[in-house]
Amino acid sequence: MKKHRILHITGSFNQGGTERQAIETVRGLVAADEFDIRLATLNLEGPLLAEARDLTAEPIHTFPIDSFMSRSFVRAVVACSRLIKDEDIDLIHSHDFYTNIFAAAVGAFAGVAVRIASKRETFGMRSRRQESVENFAFKHADAIVANSSAVKEMLVEHGIAGEKVSVIYNSLDTSRFENASANGIRSALHLPGETPLITLVANLRHDVKNVPMFLRAARKVTETTRAHFVIAGEGPLEAELKDLAASLGIAGEVSFIGRSMRVPELLSASFAGVLTSNAEGFSNSIIEYMAAGKPVVATRVGGAAEVISEGETGFLVEANDSERLAEHLITLLKSPDEAARLGERGRSLVKERFAKPRQIEALSELYRRKLREAFL
Structure with missing residues (x-):
């Protein structure tokens, strides 16, 4: 049976909590071998890059953008949409503010079956305009992964349907x-x-x-x-x-x-x-x-x-x-x-x-459910 192909998109490979969690998630999914996992980024830089390159046999796809209002954003959306169609991507999973916005545009343009966003921070770290734009992306996602109940509660308070948000805690290789x-x-x-x-x-x-x-x-x-x-x-x-x-x-x-x-x-x-x-x-x-x-x-x-x-x-x-x-x-x-x-x-x-297998199974179950809904 053909595996569903999933594209993970992260902003960069800097040594931050979000980037580390993205890498650990991809590593766990690849090891579980249930899905065909691909990796993309907006910025092919950072101390975690070498580690990221070892995760999959496929190259890391890069879609650099200067800003959401620039021509580079349009070029990146078109290029990523072409990749999704050429490689028959079934699901895209974005990991941070910038990739949530990018993936929302790509998903709409390419017509990808399932779009999953992530929220890993509480409000107060972004401007009101940024929060508004990200909320728009969330409302057009099929599911949102929140890394704590506190984040889920915050999203619901800002108008996101609670049933759309799955709490999946950060994992760790203990x-x-x-x-x-x-x-x-x-x-x-x-x-x-x-x-x-x-x-x-x-x-x-x-x-x-x-x-x-x-x-x-x-x-x-x-x-x-x-x-x-x-x-x-x-x-x-x-x-x-x-x-x-x-x-x-x-x-x-x-x-x-x-x-x-x-x-x-x-x-x-x-x-x-x-x-x-x-x-x-x-x-x-x-x-x-x-x-x-x-x-x-x-x-x-x-x-x-x-x-x-x-x-x-x-x-x-x-x-x-x-x-x-x-x-x-x-x-x-x-x-x-x-x-x-x-x-x-x-x-x-x-x-x-918080051991990694627990997170990977919870995320895999979310993927299964959303893919079943999309391909019924």
Whole structure:
């Protein structure tokens, strides 16, 4: 029996949560071998590109655009539509804001049987105009994958039919974190040898990650307790964040290590993980911290409360409450046995709820259902 052919479209291969989830999704679907999976992008760049190229035997198709209002957008839509017709694509699945808009135009132009969009962030990260355009794309999609119940609720509040939205949480290859060794990672990243490490994994491209909150908490913690704070991520905000650390008098207690391809090893060496975002759909970092067996202190945004059980796997604080964040970290640092227990509970929860096979089966079932409806 011929396999249904599915085209996944991602914006780029930068090392962000959305890009990582797109790659892990394609990897899992290819391994399951139920569908014929193809991959396309708007921008053939990023540190994950080599990994992406190894996923399928087919080349990655590229459809570069300058803006939605440019001629390049029209050319890209026409080219992708031709690909869909030539290769008999049955379903297209877009993974982020830009590809949701692009795929909506392609789907309408090419007449593809099934269009699935994704929403991986809460509102507040886009302009009103962008949100309006994306909502239009959602209303013309056959289904939308939301990565948390919080995101689904937000979509429904903005006029999207609830039955159109499927909650499929981010997945994780937990073995990458279970088998990671901390040996040598402190030396390789020029981190202190014995001091407990408090780690934030976040890009430094968007203010929404609220890294200043992390730094303000770091100052309060280091006033009373021995700890070193690590920021793993890169972006144009790095220089001003370093200036802020210096002005807070904690430049020596904070390490900006840039983009790291060794996050499992870094987390293995860490004491706790932190999320300080003002808005998220569902944070990859939280489940990575938990998979590494570390307690988590996170802001109560997006789907954080759907994975963190207060006092069981970590703690939740309100956005910008650096005082409360610091208090929880100090408590953990003074109670390492309790911190280890929280970390182990988190590890068990991630293995049970967020292991990759669970996500792939849920997504495959969505594909089956929508393809059956389209080809009845």
